[in-house]
Amino acid sequence: MGVVVSLEEGKNKQASVKPLVDLTRADMERVNQLILSKAGSDVQMIPEVANHLISSGGKRLRPMLTLASAAMFGYQGEGHIKLATSVEFLHTATLLHDDVVDESDLRRGKSTARMIWGNQASVLVGDFLLGQAFRMMVEVGSLDALDVLSSASAVIAEGEVLQLSVAKKMETTEDDYLSVIRAKTAALFAAAAEVGPIIANTPRSTRNALKSYGMNLGLAFQLVDDALDYGGKAADLGKNVGDDFREGKITLPIILSWRRGTDEERAFWRKAIENGETSDENLEKALGLITKYGGLTDTIARAEHYGAIARDALAPLPDGAHKEALMEVIDFCISRVN
């Protein structure tokens, strides 16, 4: 498929998340232990459901952002471990609830929790993880960090509702889509990056720089994720090419293709997305239209725009290994195939 090639061509082979992984390795081991311990419960189904998703091999980018952004400013306490764990729990809870709302069967190549334990268990275990996240945040005792993370949690929920309201609506504008991904994805990246400097007691301008870094990194991350759904390889993604298409999910590649298309092509999109006619043949046709109208290349171009803002947000901060690793994550997010 031509679209795969176009993504691969744009890839910066050097950019990697490895420097960030290396820098946060010791702390991440403690986070992983805390995750297992705080997902524990006498109610046996809770750790079963939680660990199913927790152990399914996500990159844990968000807690690493919190750890790195605290270490970057010489934070010496213990709070960053709990906040990073809270961040991952907020994320995991969102995924559990998301899969229920989207009626998803697969996530990261495995059956979703709802397929194994049902919708009710997924909703309730998600709520349990949210509760545990808030308890850990409160234990850290930083009102500012609590404010940032609890606000993010509310914004994420707003984003989910907003996504529902635009679902399967081909007229969705790029601005609507941006509002959704800003709330659903970028807000947690922003909060994850902001709480580090908060507990390290840095000036407000430094917090703002990290927040802006996280927000724009999150936007770039989600844009690329949504491009990959039409251009990646199933094995790399842990999901199939076209999953978003089959779910009728409105993401930027099809927003651009729809808006730039002819009346006839728009009728095709309506049938496919709004009426759910998502056969393999129609997916092929959709991929052809996306290529024709530059839907993937322009989605990546938008990601690069946000990547540039993230880079400038971080630029004036003191140089060092953490800053370098965070900078490289921007390139990694934009260039990743996985």
Next chain:
Amino acid sequence: MGVVVSLEEGKNKQASVKPLVDLTRADMERVNQLILSKAGSDVQMIPEVANHLISSGGKRLRPMLTLASAAMFGYQGEGHIKLATSVEFLHTATLLHDDVVDESDLRRGKSTARMIWGNQASVLVGDFLLGQAFRMMVEVGSLDALDVLSSASAVIAEGEVLQLSVAKKMETTEDDYLSVIRAKTAALFAAAAEVGPIIANTPRSTRNALKSYGMNLGLAFQLVDDALDYGGKAADLGKNVGDDFREGKITLPIILSWRRGTDEERAFWRKAIENGETSDENLEKALGLITKYGGLTDTIARAEHYGAIARDALAPLPDGAHKEALMEVIDFCISRVN
């Protein structure tokens, strides 16, 4: 100056606001009459102050957006004239108040109203125009249009306060800046473009498309405006190159240059902007740094990003002269020297 050349090079010589002016000419004559009539008052100072600014030769882009976006959907009533006038009054009131807050001496090459009649008169005549704007909106009788315009009016005021809070702060992030121009400028462009389809009773998706067009056009417009302040010619601008610099106004060209600069260069910016050392020599140095770090070209690149979103917002709407004129305004805003 090299910076002027770089802007001129990027200019699309064809793009013009003329098709929009031609299409709205008859309606704009009525708007201009209504402006004069509604700025009238037995309190003689009111029309004096109001007309000083009203007759100072702005492009009246915003009311033209309202007229064109109503006509585009075959609106047949009279409401668009009043709403367009309200939009221009909201804008004029903002300028009057802005000049007081910024302590500006010149606007569009003329003394500001506050220099002639004083700050109090400027504030109060601004309030009078706001009141007149609301009265006209109410007369039109569309609750939806009233909601959109009154919300914009509140958002503009929020934007002004936000701008105060980042004033002279070199750490201002691009995101902070974007929040300011989104509220200060883009929100009114968005409302101006949205109320047309509202009174023409179009579906919600059409309203959203025009709103998104206006919002992104407004962002592009303000970004270019802020680039022009460092790259235009005084005669074309009706103001002097470097006015923003001398006022210590934080706009994207200097945000980018500051964030990308060395510690030494950042110390220079702090002295210039935060301590007000804005001699001509320092302006020359600032222009050199902006050029060195691509501050103008990247500001224009950001404007092009928003221009592209505006274009895609409008794309699926029925073709015709109004759509074409609105599309051309995007290129005009990005390429304009004046």
